[in-house]
Amino acid sequence: KILLFGLLVFGGCEDEPDDFEVSKVPSTFTKKVLIEEFTGAWCGYCPDGAHIVESIINDNNGKVVGVSLHDRDAMEVAHTNILENTYQNTGYPSGMVDRFSVNGSTCLNRGYWESVANAQLSETAVCGLAIISEVNGQNATVEVHAGFNSTFNGDYRLSVYLIEDGVTGTGYGYDQRNSYNTVPESPFYNLGDPIVGYEHNHTLRAVLSESLGDAISPSSLVSGGEHIETYTVDLSSYNKNNLSIVAFVTKIGSTIAEHEIMNVQKCDIDGFQDWD
Helix, strand or coil, rough: CCCHHHHHHHCCCCCCHHHCCCCCCCCCCCCEEEEEEECCCCCCHHHHHHHHHHHHHCCCCCCEEEEEECCCCCCCCCCHHHHHHHCCCCEEEEEEECCCCCCCEEECCHHHHHHHEEEEEECCCCCEEEHHHHHHEEEEEEEEEEEECCCCCEEEEEEEEEEECECCCCCCCCCECCCCCCCCCCCCCCCCCCCCCCCECCCEEEEECCCCECCCCCHCCCCCEEEEEEEEEEEECCCCHHEEEEEEEECCCHHHHCCCCEEEEEEEEEEEEECC
């Protein structure tokens, strides 16, 4: 009877998101990189942009996070236009890598993405993030922690995205135009133009924070300092099995060329990601 009781007790103690606790802010963090790609189902060259993002993610063992910012299709969100206007995007596909500026431009041609990502990955992280996300019915409660290992002055902000993989649909708003349909060396060769049933990954669905981020308290911008925000989001319009949370810290400069994402973290919608 004692053995059976023990098995029942310990067998019932599997971790659930609400059992997790974020650990103490560490002195070091893993530097990770965020690529935000401007894209659209109408854009024939955008499959190549998505392929490049996926390749960079796969080559960097979880240290690169991708987000697809859709415009003028069925997956469009208002946030895309806000970022386009703020960072002066003029082309598709275009992408921001940690919102780092190259020659005064933050929105970069896809030929720059890999080299900028590699350069950013070589930087020493000065902050990090931890996430607890719990699904209850059709809603999720998301607790995001931002921690620092040095003292900073200035405007630092926390942004939180809801993204979805494997988004499909029918018609103009989802079928992906494909300028590579007749290019034999392309992975999109002979897939059709448009590609019907194309899977759109890393698709931005909602912004939980303010569009350009929630202000981080100056009292948190010290060694060992921690800023915590809690958000709720309605999941009823999405496939919960394919959802993730992306959170990042941005340093806001005096011009857009001086803005920069300091670090990023990703977590399953019903999961836990501690500092790393």
